[in-house]
Amino acid sequence: MEMEKLVSLCKRRGFLFQSSEIYGGLNGFWDYGPLGVELKRNVKEAWWRDMVTAHDDLATLPGAPEAYEMVGLDSTIIMHPQIWKCSGHYDLFHDYMVDCRESKKRYRYDQVRGRWVTHRDRRVFITSSAEAAEQEAENLTQRALKFFNLRGKNAEELKWEGEVVSLTQAKDFTQVLGPDAKELGTLTEPREYNLMFKTIVGALGSDDDAAFLRPETAQGIFVNFKNVLDSTRVRIPFGVAQMGKSFRNEITPRNFTFRSREFEQMEIEFFCHPNSSRGWYEYWRNRRMRWYTDMGLANERLRLREHDPEELSHYSCGTADIEYAFPFLPPGEFGELEGVAHRGDFDLRSHMEGKLDPHSKPELKVELGPDGKPKWRGSGKDLSYRDELTNERYVPHVIEPSAGADRGTLAFLCEAYCEDEAPDENGKMQTRTVLKLHPRLAPIKAAIFPLVKKDGMPEIAQDLYRSLKKKAPAFYDEKGAIGRRYRRQDEAGTPYCITIDGQTLQDKTVTIRDRDSLEQWRVKLDDCVEEITRRVGG
Ligand code: ATP
DSSP: OOHHHHHHHHHHTTSEEETTGGGTOOTTOEEEOHHHHHHHHHHHHHHHIIIIITOOSSSOOTTOSSOOEEEEOOOOSBOOTHHHHHHSHHHHOEEEEEEBTTTOOEEEGGGOEEEEEEETTEEEEEEOOOSSGGGHHHHHHHHHHHHTTOOGGGGGGOEEEEEEEEGGGOOOGGGEEOTTOSSBSOBOOOEEEEOOOEEEOSTTOOGGGEEEBOSOSHHHHHHTHHHHHHHSOOOSSEEEEEEEEEEOOOSSOBTTTTBOSEEEEEEEEEEEOGGGHHHHHHHHHHHHHHHHHHTTOOGGGEEEEEOOGGGSOTTOSOEEEEEEOOTTSOTTOOEEEEEEEEEETHHHHHHHHOOOOTTSOTTOOOOBOTTSSBSOOOOOOOOOEEOTTTOOEEOOEEEEEEEEHHHHHHHHHHHHEEEEEEEOTTSOEEEEEEEOOOTTTOSOSEEEEESSSOTTHHHHHHHHHHHHHTTSOEEEOOSSOHHHHHHHHHHHTOSEEEEEOHHHHHHOEEEEEETTTOOEEEEEGGGHHHHHHHHTTO
16 A cells, blocks of 8 residues: 555545644644544544453453453643653653754654665765655665766666665764765764653743653653552552653654654553563553454554563563554564553652662763752652552552554554445446444444435435434435445445435335445344444444
């Protein structure tokens, strides 16, 4: 599937719009249109329902070490700035960027890709300026030809070396041709850049009142750990789920909504006894992977990638990413949908004591105050847990399945998009565009059409529409040829279309058409609402 086709469908049918479009847009921000908002709400609703409200806390689910409870939380976007110091985001949450002196553009260091090429005795690292991955190779050739002043027919004079690699592997920046530059060596050395958006709290705010928009929802859960324990009857093992907006000042937002500056996360912090945390990690990794396949992502485009042991922090015994082969990535590459991390007791301990782990990244330096002690500390509150049965006190371990609602929504859209052949109203086969979304995710569950605008058909159709709408999102359409009405619903991902026709007037039956199989069958008008709600899981 070509990504441009999906992007254009999203705009045309109101799934996604560029934010602030009439003012020229704002890079890295996206608005969800009338169909998109329903789709994304359904993704979040399915997650919340499957993970929290419909969770059976009395049963030991397959693969789980024991039964567990789940509760929800909704914390604020702006929190005490100390939280980000203790979490490590203030000191460590950065990317490296490079600037181009010639084009004045800024790039994320590790995302610039290029390849070494030699012509005569000049060896240059040509970087790609192609937006789409599939154009990368062609773009590199064109840029190299232009740089060496060669014609297309002389392309074989170029001696390419190795594979296309990240700029991080090109040591000598003087021989690099930046993605939008005409001259060599215009890229600056990489510089560190904190990804948190800063803001000021209060009218008289100075820099001392600086606060941050949260770059993840997780910390809101850790700092409320005691509140949740004291206000509910949950006992370990239990999970707290939260979804909401997060903000990251990404250097190069790109790939549609995949890398945005404002996005939504769906996160769970699962608290358990240190002795059983490994088993819980495995459970959550598999549980979350299964959720994506249940929602319709195909196995061959979905994978679970365990991080190498050397990539892990010493407190963690595992991190796995659930990844999807997005069509905008080069063949064979996958993009992260969700990370499932075993975080040990690192987070609760940091908020308790404020000491960052001495074994963690060496570049972490804690600023010392005049008394020689670290300038910032944790909350000083006891965030340990006492087991009422055994009287054991411990700091729980945490398993964190952290998903992105926008990346999930984008993956479901990519997976659903397809073009196939369907007969038009004259029985002629025509190409149609269809979104084969899982019925739970589809923005509209059923559309209702009177075949013609007379003989009482619209009245029957409108009555059915009103009854169905009480149970499931439905759409009424009486305009244009029936074939075109079907096509519009196929593009919107509507699983069922119901038609009121001449036969309805005689025997009170209607036709239901299935979006994917194109099968049509008749049901009694009076049974129609029940049939649709049963099929879409309402
Ligand atoms: P990446 O390496 O792609 O930047 P990450 O490892 O920093 O992602 P996490 O910090 O693990 O991401 O965040 C958890 C989830 O939040 C990700 O799996 C992703 O679904 C989502 N997410 C993170 N950053 C963005 C972003 N800029 N735009 C959209 N979703 C994001």
